[in-house]
Amino acid sequence: MFLTDRKKPKELMYYEVLARRSELKTAEQRSLQYLTSGFEGERQFDAVFDAVGHDNLYIFRDIWLELDGAAVQLDSLVVADDTLIVNEIKNYSGSYGYDNSEWKVRGQQISEDPISQVRRTAGKLVKISYAAGIKFTVQKSVVFVNPYFIFESSDGKDADMLIMPNRLKQYLRSLGNYHCGRSAKMLAEEIQRRIVDNPWPLPETDPKRLRQGLNCWKCGGYDLEIGRFATTCWICRYAEPIERHIVRTALEFSILFPDRAITKQAVCGLTGGAIGLQTIQKTLRKFLRMVWGGNRTHYIFDVMDLDRTLNNAGYASYYEHDPAFMFQNHPRIHKVKQNFL
Ligand SMILES: [Zn+2]
Numbered sequence: 001m002f003l004t005d006r007k008k009p010k011e012l013m014y015y016e017v018l019a020r021r022s023e024l025k026t027a028e029q030r031s032l033q034y035l036t037s038g039f040e041g042e043r044q045f046d047a048v049f050d051a052v053g054h055d056n057l058y059i060f061r062d063i064w065l066e067l068d069g070a071a072v073q074l075d076s077l078v079v080a081d082d083t084l085i086v087n088e089i090k091n092y093s094g095s096y097g098y099d100n101s102e103w104k105v106r107g108q109q110i111s112e113d114p115i116s117q118v119r120r121t122a123g124k125l126v127k128i129s130y131a132a133g134i135k136f137t138v139q140k141s142v143v144f145v146n147p148y149f150i151f152e153s154s155d156g157k158d159a160d161m162l163i164m165p166n167r168l169k170q171y172l173r174s175l176g177n178y179h180c181g182r183s184a185k186m187l188a189e190e191i192q193r194r195i196v197d198n199p200w201p202l203p204e205t206d207p208k209r210l211r212q213g214l215n216c217w218k219c220g221g222y223d224l225e226i227g228r229f230a231t232t233c234w235i236c237r238y239a240e241p242i243e244r245h246i247v248r249t250a251l252e253f254s255i256l257f258p259d260r261a262i263t264k265q266a267v268c269g270l271t272g273g274a275i276g277l278q279t280i281q282k283t284l285r286k287f288l289r290m291v292w293g294g295n296r297t298h299y300i301f302d303v304m305d306l307d308r309t310l311n312n313a314g315y316a317s318y319y320e321h322d323p324a325f326m327f328q329n330h331p332r333i334h335k336v337k338q339n340f341l
Contacts, residue, residue, distance in 0.1 A: 013255050020220055045087070065196065081181050088143065097152045114142040144165055145165055216236060217245075218233065255304070288302075
């Protein structure tokens with residue numbers, strides 16, 4: 001069973017929002033691509049794991065652990081009796097070579113080395129054994145999920161640590177042979193105690209480079225017709241209820257400026273004054289946690305996620321037409337579900 005959710009990394013959310021509101025520099029564009037592909041790969045891994053079943057295992061996904069005085073990121077950590085299984089997930093696509101402990105793409109050496117990465121992580125995990133006085137062994141592998149990954153190695157080094165896409169299902173199924181009893185539970189609790197927040201700060205956003213205004217959820221365009229209850233894109237005709245648009249803009253603000261308070265003025269500023277302060281205040285009160293402070297009243301997202309924020313507050317706008325945002329108590333949910341069945 002999965003013990004932790006796989007959330008979209010905050011760095012990925014940051015670049016996605018930045019891309020909506022500014023021209024990305026080449027390095028930023030590369031980061032966005034790299035993070036998007038990595039996250040997609042991890043989701044594929046989870047989907048295959050779901051398909052083969054994992055009820056008898058404890059699985060941590062996408063966690064940061066305090067190990068040996070440093071914070072270490074783990075894509076997937078399976079806990080069984082007396083065993084930890086650490087998987088570094090890679091969504092590589094195209095031709096890769098691995099010889100003399102060096103990775104090459106089209107003959108060019110690359111700096112990333114997932115094998116030594118997973119080896120370092122495993123080495124640090126072993127130290128928990130001494131610190132906590134629990135005996136266990138650590139197994140490690142690099143898992144390649146992309147069917148378009150082509151791998152060549154003339155010396156066959158470290159082959160036992162590499163799981164190729166065509167063997168992924170079989171590999172994850174084989175984990176089902178592990179037993180998960182009292183010792184696994186203790187070990188999982190020890191891991192749980194060591195989970196920390198991602199320690200890396202996001203880059204600082206320069207407010208001057210940001211485009212203000214309302215953008216279309218679907219095509220990203222800024223040419224919108226703003227009605228009383230919904231905005232409609234002039235380019236793709238996508239309509240979005242004002243409520244959702246405000247919450248989404250507040251979330252964008254919070255991702256771009258994690259250290260600044262979310263106030264009605266700040267959100268209004270990011271909309272370029274397109275929506276009035278009163279409407280913004282009413283919506284923020286409804287969907288976010290309010291911290292009262294007179295003129296300095298601000299709001300907090302309990303989860304940095306649009307769907308969950310809306311859903312948790314019982315979002316059921318009559319003006320919602322996107323099935324992705326019609327939750328349990330939406331007035332037309334049954335009709336929509338019928339059409340999909
Ligand atoms: Zn549009």
